[in-house]
Amino acid sequence: MPKITIDKQMIECRAGVPVLQAALEAGWDVPHYCYHPGLSIVASCRLCLMEMQMPDPKTREMVWSPKLMPSCQTPVKDGMVVRFDSPAVRKNQQSCMEFFLLNHPLDCPVCDQAGECYLQDYSYKFGQPNSRMVDPKLKNPKKDIGPKTLLYQDRCVMCSRCVRFTQEVSGTAELCIVNRGTRAEIDVFPGKPLDNLLQGNVVDICPVGSLLDKDFLFKRRVWELRGTDSICPGCATGCSIRIDHADGVVYRLKPRYNPKVNAWWMCDEGRYGWKYVHDRKRITAPLVRRGFEETTPAWEELPNILRFRFEEHVREAGSGKVVAVFSPFMACEEAWLLAKFIREVAPQAALAMGPVPLAGEDQHFPVGASGHAVKFTILKEKCPNRRGVEMVLAAAGGTVLAYDEFIEQTLAGAFSAAWIVGGYPAPWVDKNAAKVAEKFSLLVVQDLFPSDLLAGAAIVLPACSWAEREGSFVNAAGLVQPFDRAIDPPDGVKRDGQFLYEIAGFSGIFRAERVRELMAETMSAFGEVSVPPAVAEFAH
Amino acid sequence: MSFESVLLRNRGVTGSTTLKVYESRGGYQAVRKALKMAPDEVVEEVKKANLRGRGGAGFPAGVKWTFLPKDRTRTLLCVNADESEPPTFNNRVLMENDPHQLLEGTMIAGYATRAQIAYIYMRGEFHEPFHIVQKAIDEAYAAGYLGKNIFGSDYALDVYVHRGAGAYVCGEETGLIESLEGKRGWPRIKPPFPAVEGLFHRPTVVNNVETLSCLPHIIERGADWFTAIGPPHSTGPKLFCVSGPVKRPGCYEAPMTITVRELIEREDMGGGMLPGKKVKGVLPGGVSMGILTADELDMKMDFEDPRKYGLLGLGTAAAVVIDEGTDIRIVLRNMARFYGTESCGQCTQCREGTAWMHKIATRIAAGAGRIEDLDILLETARNMGMMPGLSICGLPDGATYPIEAIVKKFRGELEERIRAQPRGRVEELLKVLN
Numbered sequence: 001m002p003k004i005t006i007d008k009q010m011i012e013c014r015a016g017v018p019v020l021q022a023a024l025e026a027g028w029d030v031p032h033y034c035y036h037p038g039l040s041i042v043a044s045c046r047l048c049l050m051e052m053q054m055p056d057p058k059t060r061e062m063v064w065s066p067k068l069m070p071s072c073q074t075p076v077k078d079g080m081v082v083r084f085d086s087p088a089v090r091k092n093q094q095s096c097m098e099f100f101l102l103n104h105p106l107d108c109p110v111c112d113q114a115g116e117c118y119l120q121d122y123s124y125k126f127g128q129p130n131s132r133m134v135d136p137k138l139k140n141p142k143k144d145i146g147p148k149t150l151l152y153q154d155r156c157v158m159c160s161r162c163v164r165f166t167q168e169v170s171g172t173a174e175l176c177i178v179n180r181g182t183r184a185e186i187d188v189f190p191g192k193p194l195d196n197l198l199q200g201n202v203v204d205i206c207p208v209g210s211l212l213d214k215d216f217l218f219k220r221r222v223w224e225l226r227g228t229d230s231i232c233p234g235c236a237t238g239c240s241i242r243i244d245h246a247d248g249v250v251y252r253l254k255p256r257y258n259p260k261v262n263a264w265w266m267c268d269e270g271r272y273g274w275k276y277v278h279d280r281k282r283i284t285a286p287l288v289r290r291g292f293e294e295t296t297p298a299w300e301e302l303p304n305i306l307r308f309r310f311e312e313h314v315r316e317a318g319s320g321k322v323v324a325v326f327s328p329f330m331a332c333e334e335a336w337l338l339a340k341f342i343r344e345v346a347p348q349a350a351l352a353m354g355p356v357p358l359a360g361e362d363q364h365f366p367v368g369a370s371g372h373a374v375k376f377t378i379l380k381e382k383c384p385n386r387r388g389v390e391m392v393l394a395a396a397g398g399t400v401l402a403y404d405e406f407i408e409q410t411l412a413g414a415f416s417a418a419w420i421v422g423g424y425p426a427p428w429v430d431k432n433a434a435k436v437a438e439k440f441s442l443l444v445v446q447d448l449f450p451s452d453l454l455a456g457a458a459i460v461l462p463a464c465s466w467a468e469r470e471g472s473f474v475n476a477a478g479l480v481q482p483f484d485r486a487i488d489p490p491d492g493v494k495r496d497g498q499f500l501y502e503i504a505g506f507s508g509i510f511r512a513e514r515v516r517e518l519m520a521e522t523m524s525a526f527g528e529v530s531v532p533p534a535v536a537e538f539a540h
Numbered sequence: 541m542s543f544e545s546v547l548l549r550n551r552g553v554t555g556s557t558t559l560k561v562y563e564s565r566g567g568y569q570a571v572r573k574a575l576k577m578a579p580d581e582v583v584e585e586v587k588k589a590n591l592r593g594r595g596g597a598g599f600p601a602g603v604k605w606t607f608l609p610k611d612r613t614r615t616l617l618c619v620n621a622d623e624s625e626p627p628t629f630n631n632r633v634l635m636e637n638d639p640h641q642l643l644e645g646t647m648i649a650g651y652a653t654r655a656q657i658a659y660i661y662m663r664g665e666f667h668e669p670f671h672i673v674q675k676a677i678d679e680a681y682a683a684g685y686l687g688k689n690i691f692g693s694d695y696a697l698d699v700y701v702h703r704g705a706g707a708y709v710c711g712e713e714t715g716l717i718e719s720l721e722g723k724r725g726w727p728r729i730k731p732p733f734p735a736v737e738g739l740f741h742r743p744t745v746v747n748n749v750e751t752l753s754c755l756p757h758i759i760e761r762g763a764d765w766f767t768a769i770g771p772p773h774s775t776g777p778k779l780f781c782v783s784g785p786v787k788r789p790g791c792y793e794a795p796m797t798i799t800v801r802e803l804i805e806r807e808d809m810g811g812g813m814l815p816g817k818k819v820k821g822v823l824p825g826g827v828s829m830g831i832l833t834a835d836e837l838d839m840k841m842d843f844e845d846p847r848k849y850g851l852l853g854l855g856t857a858a859a860v861v862i863d864e865g866t867d868i869r870i871v872l873r874n875m876a877r878f879y880g881t882e883s884c885g886q887c888t889q890c891r892e893g894t895a896w897m898h899k900i901a902t903r904i905a906a907g908a909g910r911i912e913d914l915d916i917l918l919e920t921a922r923n924m925g926m927m928p929g930l931s932i933c934g935l936p937d938g939a940t941y942p943i944e945a946i947v948k949k950f951r952g953e954l955e956e957r958i959r960a961q962p963r964g965r966v967e968e969l970l971k972v973l974n
Contacts, residue, residue: 041729042729042886043729043932044886044887044888044932045887045888046887046888046889046930046931047888049929049930065929066928066929067927067928067929068928068929068930069929070729070929073729088928091923092923092930095889095923096888096889099888099889099891099892099893099896099923100888100892102892102895102896103892103895132916133896133899134970135896135899135900135903135970135973135974136899136973136974138895157888158885158886158888158891177724177885179885180707180881180882180883180884180885181880181881181882181883181884181885181891181894181895182880182883182885182891182892182894182895183885184884184885184891
């Protein structure tokens with residue numbers, strides 16, 4: 001690993017990275033706009049300039065270079081000496097910040113970016129307090145550039161990250177730069193709006209409030225939001241994301257850097273796919289039916305009721321008549337706890353995998369790329385944890401059925417009691433599933449939304465969305481990725497994990513980590529989870 | 541004493557743009573001679589002649605060629621005919637009067653650098669030169685002088701003309717290359733330099749029209765003849781433009797021993813000032829190099845002397861004479877306006893700085909300047925440019941030199957005019973504008 005000296009401090013850094021990247025990773029807050037580790041280098045914002053020692057052309061002695069050098073464009077070299085704390089560097093940062101703000105409207109009070117804006121941050125840290133320009137500001141236009149995105153050109157710093165993103169990552173190249181000089185604008189081509197499945201990322205990488213997400217526009221000040229690390233449940237890719245929420249309400253999802261999975265990006269399907277969390281149609285209370293009698297029991301009574309009902313059924317029909325259907329939206333821990341409970345009350349019970357939603361084909365980006373050129377993939381498997389649930393079921397042993405087999409065997413009368421877990425964001429109960437419901441004399445349905453299954457259910461349990469749960473998903477690449485709970489479930493709903501923890505015979509507070517420890521005793525894969533490296537706050 | 545016409549020897553000759561007349565006056569002999577030499581011998585000859593680039597920066601052309609990687613398989617040659625510096629028209633004169641001289645120079649440069657394709661990147665507004673050069677190329681192809689087996693050798697060269705779309709910055713060599721590739725004319729970050737990775741990722745040489753036009757004469761008459769003209773650091777004949785209130789504005793040829801005063805006063809050049817006009821200042825090297833006061837007219841128009849006068853360099857050697865009666869605020873504003881509209885917008889300091897200077901200069905010209913504006917102009921000028929490493933290309937250096945020079949050298953007049961403004965004018969104007 002090369003060793004370089006920054007501001008008289010020797011650091012070790014990764015080989016081949018730009019000095020800027022090495023400095024950011026080592027904890028230097030170097031201001032930068034155009035540089036993004038996931039995009040090509042243009043060295044045009046001129047904010048990250050540094051002083052560097054160069055060999056004198058005549059004496060070959062190392063002397064400080066008379067010019068400032070862009071640290072984003074200069075790769076690290078062993079023995080290199082650079083300086084960010086020199087007067088010339090500071091002077092440039094200061095004058096640069098003045099230039100950036102010359103035509104900036106300073107409309108922070110109504111700007112969504114305020115609070116996470118690098119114009120604000122850098123102005124405080126590196127800028128100067130007053131503006132010397134008395135002349136009128138240039139007012140560049142505000143533009144509607146796509147179905148989900150607005151462009152406020154007057155706030156733009158022309159870092160060109162968004163343009164490079166559409167060229168290099170999404171491969172769709174909708175964005176371009178028109179006009180020249182201070183009148184240069186980001187724009188789309190006539191009749192070709194910014195509309196691709198990765199377009200939301202341009203809002204994330206915009207260091208200022210120029211590109212805005214219409215979905216989040218004017219919804220909440222960002223400093224009121226709390227971020228919770230999570231995993232996107234949209235498809236089997238399992239992107240690392242952050243759920244931004246406040247007062248128990250989700251406001252937006254943002255990607256987290258994860259070099260093994262999604263790098264810096266996420267897709268729009270995932271980004272906007274969380275709306276069901278706050279759907280008013282969600283089931284919000286448990287229901288128990290006995291004959292024509294319907295009651296809403298307290299959650300504390302439910303473990304006993306469930307245990308009693310299943311034990312009663314096993315006594316009457318035998319434990320082989322029991323089946324549990326697991327959802328690929330369940331966390332591994334939840335699946336394990338449910339399997340544990342089912343096998344306790346009915347040792348011969350069959351365990352079945354629920355339907356795995358598929359849509360279209362896998363989509364690779366940049367569009368048309370293959371092999372190593374692929375930078376992002378949206379999988380056709382639209383659920384986060386088929387692999388994880390399958391691992392749990394396989395480890396549980398006994399009869400494990402695919403969904404088709406479960407339907408087939410149930411229609412043939414193989415089962416008379418079932419626990420079916422749903423939790424799908426979209427309606428999933430088709431005619432087949434509704435038909436099998438009639439075959440059960442004891443049916444427990446644990447789901448987010450009402451469906452035809454509910455009519456025949458003896459016990460209905462409201463489920464939680466992933467934002468309300470904690471646990472781990474196993475993605476398509478086999479990585480066990482933990483996610484944290486962001487918000488509380490709706491009133492009347494108990495966290496799936498907590499409830500399953502209790503019926504599986506544990507007491508106390510459910511903690512996914514503790515359950516994983518227990519699982520790891522038989523499934524070593526859960527001994528260690530995959531957590532992406534933390535990125536310095538000022539590396540954006 | 542008048543100077544021998546070398547580059548302009550065919551100007552004014554009837555039919556000088558035709559192959560027939562060019563050949564009858566000794567044309568296309570140099571390239572025949574060059575093709576009998578080894579390519580590296582041609583390079584050596586040009587290096588010996590110390591031919592410095594005529595485009596503005598004055599980098600030795602032969603040395604530039606030696607930066608090409610030795611193991612290259614394909615080299616591309618770009619002819620920079622994007623002459624966009626405001627008072628400059630020496631390339632235009634060369635192309636309009638003697639296109640075959642340029643072609644011959646292109647062929648020699650192409651042979652020396654082993655390029656098989658040459659692109660002439662021509663300024664978009666050059667309609668007439670385009671047709672003239674294109675016609676000359678067609679003639680040369682018809683005569684078998686371009687294409688395969690040039691003059692019986694196994695050297696092949698194809699020449700294409702590409703017309704720009706009207707951007708000053710495309711005269712910067714990497715801006716030119718980007719534009720030729722069909723992209724925005726945004727100068728590239730260097731390294732890699734074009735000689736290593738340029739047009740279409742190939743080793744590329746970019747040379748100015750006037751530079752290439754010198755080549756036939758160097759080959760034909762030898763490097764020693766060339767170095768005998770002018771001082772040792774600025775060899776060879778050079779075209780000078782003079783414009784403004786002089787009797788004979790135009791493009792003239794002289795060795796680089798000539799002074800600004802001579803350029804204005806000589807009977808065979810500027811011919812002196814128009815009656816009743818007096819020199820207030822001169823922008824001697826296009827507008828980007830800076831300004832001279834009336835006391836500094838003895839500056840030599842070579843590659844070294846301008847630095848002593850606080851100028852950036854020789855530039856395009858096109859002098860604009862400013863008349864005593866001209867309000868210096870208008871000159872300042874004109875300079876600032878040009879760069880404010882021509883900055884490509886890539887680097888922050890240049891994009892915002894040039895536009896800010898334009899705003900300030902416009903307000904000063906409108907009679908609403910403040911003394912502190914002059915200091916802001918000076919400071920802004922110091923906060924941009926390639927020389928302190930603050931930008932990708934040299935455009936902001938060219939933008940700041942004239943502004944800085946005007947403010948420094950004419951500060952007295954500027955302050956006087958600002959103080960003479962009616963009281964409250966600044967506040968009044970800003971109120972209207974904001």
